[in-house]
Amino acid sequence: MIGFSAVANTLHALGAVVWVGGMFFAHMALRPSVAVLDPPQRLNLWAEVFPRFFAWVWVAVITLNASGFGTVFVDFGGFASAGVYVHAMAGTGVLMSLIFAYIFFVPYRAFRARVGVSDWPAAAAAQAAIRRLVATNLVLGLVTVVLGAGGRLME
Numbered sequence: 001m002i003g004f005s006a007v008a009n010t011l012h013a014l015g016a017v018v019w020v021g022g023m024f025f026a027h028m029a030l031r032p033s034v035a036v037l038d039p040p041q042r043l044n045l046w047a048e049v050f051p052r053f054f055a056w057v058w059v060a061v062i063t064l065n066a067s068g069f070g071t072v073f074v075d076f077g078g079f080a081s082a083g084v085y086v087h088a089m090a091g092t093g094v095l096m097s098l099i100f101a102y103i104f105f106v107p108y109r110a111f112r113a114r115v116g117v118s119d120w121p122a123a124a125a126a127q128a129a130i131r132r133l134v135a136t137n138l139v140l141g142l143v144t145v146v147l148g149a150g151g152r153l154m155e
């Protein structure tokens, strides 16, 4: 029988793969590769990449939070009976979600506006702010995957 836990766990793992894997690729492979381009070309490329990736990140943020908190309250009977690693994951997961919302509504909005008027220095500054925050979320995301995948076995 396919129950709530099977669906929630599967969606949770898919959300983690899409978001953290996407940040790993963007930060570790795409970013150093596009450094060879001139600023207008490079920033126009990011202007194509961000909306596609960020739409999937919103899907992952909603999926991870819904399935994570759903598992805690439906399967584990609340936070009081959940392990320390689940508390830690809820903390890093919510922090990552807030950092992403900030990226989306502040530097990403500035980036779009600056690319729209071909103000390359200001667009580059906004892109650098996005890069630093994505690097932070990548580290938090890898730590969260360690907590999720290994936490139960380390208690």
Ligand code: HEM
Residues within 6 Å of the ligand: 008, 009, 010, 012, 013, 014, 015, 016, 020, 064, 065, 067, 068, 069, 071, 072, 086, 089, 090, 091, 092, 093, 094, 096, 097, 141, 144, 145, 147, 148, 149, 152
């Ligand atoms: C935002 C980033 C998050 C990432 C990358 C992440 C990652 C993971 C991974 C890789 C697993 C193990 C595989 C699986 O069960 O699907 C897991 C399990 C789990 N996560 Fe998350 N998670 C995140 C957020 C959250 C949040 C916000 C909660 C809310 C409390 C949560 C609660 C749980 C629970 C309860 C489990 C099952 C633990 C167990 O079976 O022992 N996660 N997570």
